[in-house]
Amino acid sequence: MFLPSRLGAALAFATALAVLAAQGAHALEFEVQKVTDRIYVLVSDLGPRSPENYGINATLGLLVTDEGAVLIDSGAAYKAGPVIAAHVARVTDQPIRWVINTGAQDHRWLGNGWFAEHGAEIIALERTVESQKSYAASHLKRLARGIGPERLAGTVPYYADRALPGDEATLTLGGTKVTLLWPGPGHFRDDAVVIVPSEDTIFTGDLVFVERLPGVQGDGTSSIVRDWLASFERIAAMNPAHIVPGHGHACDLARARADTGDYLAWLIDNIAPAVEDFEDLTEVVDRLEASPFEYLANYDQLHRHNVNVTYLQLEAE
Template identity: 30%
Template sequence: MRHTILAFGLAAASVVLAQGGGAAREITQVRGDLYFVSGGANTVFLVTADGIVLADPVSTEQATWLRPALEKRFNKPVRYIVYSHHDFDHAEGAAAYGAGPQVITHENVAKNLDGKLHRLAGGNLDTNGNGKLDRAEASGGYVPNFERLDRNHDGAIAPEELNLEIRKPDSTYAGRRVLTLGGKTVELLHPGRNHSDDMSVVYFPAERAVMAVDFIFPGSAPPVWAEYDWTPLREWIASIKAVEALDFDILIPGHGRRLGTRADVVANREFLEDVMAAVSKGIAEGRSLDDLKRTVTLEKYSAWTNLASARLSHIEHAYNNLRHYP
């Protein structure tokens, strides 16, 4: 009986959460004609005289909500859709804008959507090599989305199930791509590997704003998994420096309503540098992981609310990362 009540309680809570998330969506101005919508993740868009450039449709649900809102408020068609990277929680939903918009991504997004299972975020790994993500292999954001993504309910997410609501790119680029529309400019920049290998930083030069998704988190330590998503820590740091090289003062993250500043970007980079320096030194001195977890305090970042949990996670993933990618 207690189990029944508990199960009902959880189900009711998640329904409320889903409805609440949908009802709470609103268009928020970033600066000038640049706006964002925060749902499960953030959709960012720039309105021009000739149409809209939109980054990260996020989900069919979010796109289905936003499309009529854009038509009503701005009366402009979406002309370009950019994906920050191929993860389903950012790249789903473009088809809800119809066949008109052109989808533009880094070239590795096309590779990651080629019908095979490629590197997944959050430490999810096809450990048994069957080409699918089995229920027992799923972690992080794949767990709450498992039932939805396992569309044929066979207990495993095949690539065609995972990518079902992700429109493939119409056009890709390698290093940098400039989009111009209605007299305005949006620059796509591949910062190198970090959380994924197919990342686009979306830069709005006139608005002095930059969208960087899942590798920079204003006011907190970035959540990390799997030895920093199997990417050398120095490459993460270099990718944040690529953002710092832009002329901006507003940072738009991939999740959450809190916009950041240049100082937030610098602090994320310095945090990773401090973790890397302290853990490298410890490894060189032959110290154990437990010893480093006790002594590397990172107290410079004590204002970050997630530091207590993130500190141990970062030290552990850095310890493994720096030994595997010295």
């Protein structure tokens, strides 16, 4: 469904307002952060998924062109669509004509369906779509526990209308060049970043976390710490002025390095010698409990697990 842009935006906004009114006081409130004249960020909670945040304990991005808005990641739930659209309507009257999915985690893409129904084309790298397919069932199950059946209603996997082959693809959306690039594995194995050269900005999705601790997953196929650090360095080498992370506020490269790159490097630097010395895993986890990263949210929930998983990864090398 493609509507003339102003009418489309007005309709989407009206729908959004009606849904918000029906939801009463528990509607999700994003912090809208302006990065450049064309780039905005919708920042949600750093903590766990909840009914209040529709599973969007994450950051979404927005690129405004003269011919429509590009939403970077669609949230985790169909019903969050109008909430997201209402926030977008606060900063632009351009309709959301494109949605780019950076990743395979629930809050990066499971909200696609609402935007597709409201006129947006969904775009992702093919490899990211394959990854979404492999996680969809398990993520939906976990999401149901986190946000409850009422919030999850209507959420079904909707995969990209335009799935781009290869590791890199450049498109022109509304006159603005954007590049989807797979920099290597991150929090998930096949997530991409979105580079907008005219705004000197990279949307990193879950490859960069700020203000909260990155999570190293223990499933053996994603979050390989050495690879993630290499991917981070590939992003850093492009030296963007602005980074829109997957979690936390938009920031500069120094902040992204402090909260993600330095942590991944710290894990490797501290755990690799312990593995080399056959130090007992539980001793290592206890010994490394304190670190310079205790200021990050979710440290108490994730750090010991991260040390544990990293030890096992390095031991397997």
